[in-house]
Amino acid sequence: MKVSLFITCMADIMTSNVGKDTVEILERFGCEVDFPDTQTCCGQPAYNSGYLENTKATMKHMMKVFRESEYVVGPSGSCVAMLRGYEAIFRGDPEWEEEAKKLAAKTFELSQFLVDVLGIVDVGSTFKGKVTYHPSCHMTRILGVKAAPVQLLQNVEGVDFVELPHGEDCCGFGGTFAVKNSVISGQMVQEKADHVVETEAEYLVGGDMACLLNIGGRLSREGSYVKVVHLAEILNTVK
């Protein structure tokens, strides 16, 4: 099975290890992974800020990048939801409607791809520690991926899983919101960090780098010992 990796700009620049782990997991399950080198960002920062018309150029670029791909898989619920969202955005556009539809149909978030497409619920990895999981907003509510990441995580040998209280609440990232409304965002991430600490977990796991960067940044500011890791990292820890 051929899979094109959609790294997302965030993971590309900030946490390249997440990309590496994603590639290795996919290869472990027999996927042939390629990396279309001209990919950039899904366009969310500008689209969510109201710059729809300008952002269409970015979206068209991304559609061209993945035109030939059989599957597109990315380690982010939010960015994958955005790529899939092109379908609604270009509905009625004679030139791009079909293309957007095709991209939406073949694009998956990592855990979604593993569980729904490859049918894998246990990746056979080992990770020792008490972990909690933040189910990010776009992953769960826009993309509709709720069970897959938790199922994968709970099946990792050695993982002591604790539920995150009020996990469904937003961490306060919200793209430009974190900068534009930084005071409100600060209150929100503080609350999230408090809930994480409450669980007494050693690791906070998530499927969206942006949320993890936000929560991790707050935990770091507080000098917390909780380590923040992307799901891919845990799934790629083999004996």
Added chain:
Amino acid sequence: MGIRIGDPSFETRVQEGIENDFMLNSVASAQGRFRGRRGVATEELGNWEDWRSLGEEIRSHTLENIDYYLQQLSDNVSKRGGHVFFAATADEANEYIKEVVKRKNGKKVVKSKSMVTEEIGLNKALEEAGSEVIETDLGEWILQLDGDVPSHIVTPALHLNRDQIKETFANKRGYDKSNTPEELGLFAREELRKDFLTADIGITGCNFAVAESGAVTFVTNEGNARLATTLPDTQISVMGLERIVPTWEELDVLVSLLTRSAVGQKLTSYITGITGTRLAGEIDGPEEFHLVIVDNGRSEILGTEFQSALHCIRCAACINVCPVYRHIGGHAYGSIYPGPIGAVLTPLLDGYENHKELPHASTLCAACTDVCPVKIPLHEQLIRHREIMVEKNMAPTAEKIAMNGFVKWSTHPAAYKLSSKLARTALKPWTKDENITNGPGPLKNWTAQRDFPAPSQQTFRSWFKERQKGEKSK
């Protein structure tokens, strides 16, 4: 007072909210209660998604045929001896109501809870005309005594705790008992009962008007709407023009959605339907009944991409799940309609100019969209508001420059690659131990609240490239 409340500056209002620990504690615990109860009640009903679809369908059908149903409603109210007045604006509504009150020599007016009368500023208009106006919903009464404004559309005094309420009762009404809800409630009941018995006019809102019969319905837990419509001789009900259902059958569905979504109850203690005036042989009900149907910007929303915002049945489920609301409180929105629905509705009713921060007062987490019982795509409408403000050239210049830069960056892979490679080096002066605690430019606001990690030593793409080369050489 009308739709706008509080300090004109959003930043000031937010700061006031964030610093008000009493308020934030009350809000957080109320949200927790409502959310828990709502979850249980919807679970118990079963097939919640089907109920939501039905609710959406009913609201959408009604709005598509709103002129027909308004005509039907108006005809049926008239047949039952009532008067109908269509008010295009807040002023028209207030003038009409003042006229009625004056003609009936209405010295004392009792009111049941109504957001639309808050929206049009009715109390102020009536008081200026010389009437005494008494709010009889417990929350509204507390606010009225306190000179405060609602912070929530279902539980308007949500931002106050029982100690504060006790203090208000003590200061304004000489209350000398405890802060228990029972004693506070009993006191309010006794005080308000006197007003009910001596009022000349009863003014109510209207949860839904039923077109097929000309009835107005009220959903309350205190029974005050029932007293306000049965004791005074004159009843005036005020409704937004969208708050209409075709028949009792649709009312059944919407009330089922409303009470569960709002307070997690199967039914509220009182659900009242009043049709027309007192007929011969009846012992109660008003001699005179007026239905004031308020447009005030609503018809402008019909037929636009925001039409579904008029689906709203004012349950406040979106407010109760909103994390932004939880951290700033209702008053910070600067509108009597706070939270996600307020951020959507307020700019539509009152223009963007005074509310340009509202569409941005959301992380687009979509918790609101998820709970809305009539499926308003709230977070998508917030994005649409942002788009319109960009189209109207209302976005800050710095943002426009940044976004244009973003589009160039994300459509030119060479520039993207180069800048992503340089990110780590560029941030080096601010980086210490792989961490940035006081970043430059746009990072400044970020690091004011939290740390920012140093970008990876190697970008993913250069790793992948090297790996490919390595594989080839193997």
